[in-house]
Amino acid sequence: METSPQHNLEGRDLAASLNSASVKFGDLTALRDITLDIDRGDFWTILGPSGCGKSTMLRLVSDLVPPASGSVEILGKSTEAARLAREFAFVFQDATLLPWRSALKNVELPLEVGRKRGVEVPHGDRTPLELLELVGLKGREDALPHELSGGMRQRVAIARSLVCQPKLLLMDEPFGALDEMTRDHLNLQLLDIWKETGTTILFVTHSIPEAVFLGQKVLMLMAHPGRVKDVVDIELPMPRQIAMREQPEFNKYCGKLRKLLEEC
């Protein structure tokens, strides 16, 4: 890991910090007064009723929507500066691969674009080929997306997100459309990647067990308008294992979050 999470207030190494940030779409207030500090290296999962602004929060952090008020900083920079420096990457629910490009060519996309906009494209420590190997797709680099299963496509998308070695990884229900087995497998793989790369992860999900299994912290949002309901620390030991989900402690967290979700 690059940096270990520090919880002392002075000299905190923040990956992202939101300062009473709000987002409006016309008359609709999608997010109101979000204040949040995310330490570098942490794994956050985000839960909340559907339509409460989870995606909007990730899009706010990734400079896709501007704050109506308040501010957002990534690694002490503006979101635009962070975008131009490729400090963060985004993984969508849909893999959003370009169907005419092979798996490898899709992973290389971030290295090919953006220079005209003055982006300094950082090449990560790993080559695109090594990243495909990291996500378990060695030997499939020439396959076109339609030749891959949903889970494989999502793994290509994860490899693509890692190619510039982002310090912050934003994931919007990346495994939401996958079957249970594939999802379990990719959850474990993501935890490995997180440990390997030391990146910070913000992971939106609508599954309570997934949020507990992956996260060190669970951010619960509530709706109309989107606000922070609570932040729950998950004190289960790392590395997480599938068997942990049978443990009473795991289920205690799930129960607690379910109750919180009902109150939203």
Place this chain on the structure above:
Amino acid sequence: MTIVEADSAKADEPEADSKKPSSDRFNNIAIPVGTAIALLVIWQAGVRIFGVPQYIAPAPTDVMGVFASEFPLLMRNFWPTFIEALTGFFVGNMLAVLIAVAFVHSKFVEKAFFPIAVFINTIPILAIAPILVLIFGPGMTAKVVIAALICFFPTLVNMVRGLQSVSPQTLELARILSASKSEIFWKIRLPSSLPFLFSALKIAATTCVIGAIVGEWIGANVGLGALIIESTFNFRSPLLYATVFMSSGLSVLLFASVSIAERLIVRW
């Protein structure tokens, strides 16, 4: 450094390709060919049994005979039509693609010119053809223009749809990567539009032949269209039928070329 073992991906293997048995493929060709032969035999028998005069409906063997005896004449008239259709195909589609690109990049250009394009499309090609022959004279130009015109609109509409077919999420990805407008165009929009473009080109491959032939009906001394008119008025029905088959052969040739190009280019 690999985190995942080689055999851990069992859960999400793609479904195996369903390979068609070869007997299926044989049937796909044999059934339509057999039907066509049967129809020709019925036609031949019908004409002979009922003693239909040749100028009303020639027997298939008469038509085949003309193919052999008048082959040089047919080819002499084939080439001009081929050139007109092909040139019209390229000119019309090229213009359609360029204008589609302009539409997608500028709402103003689209607002200004799309109604005009729709208006031109509503004029029946048979009505506008004489005007074009008057303007461009009896040479090839008028036929090329008619062929181009007939290709233009379907390609314009499809190409605009194709260029706009990029999903909002893909555009968000491009924005997160800080891609420039030209990068988005060349790396995302244009490739996305290719399947749409090819379905328009397949339509154009047959309509451009219609355009060239319609142009030749109105004023030409060479070309398959001119030969159709001439053989009709001279009651040379076997020659007329042979010319019609030549025309549809030309359409098939162009259509097959576009289909092959599509298969080579659109592999996703």
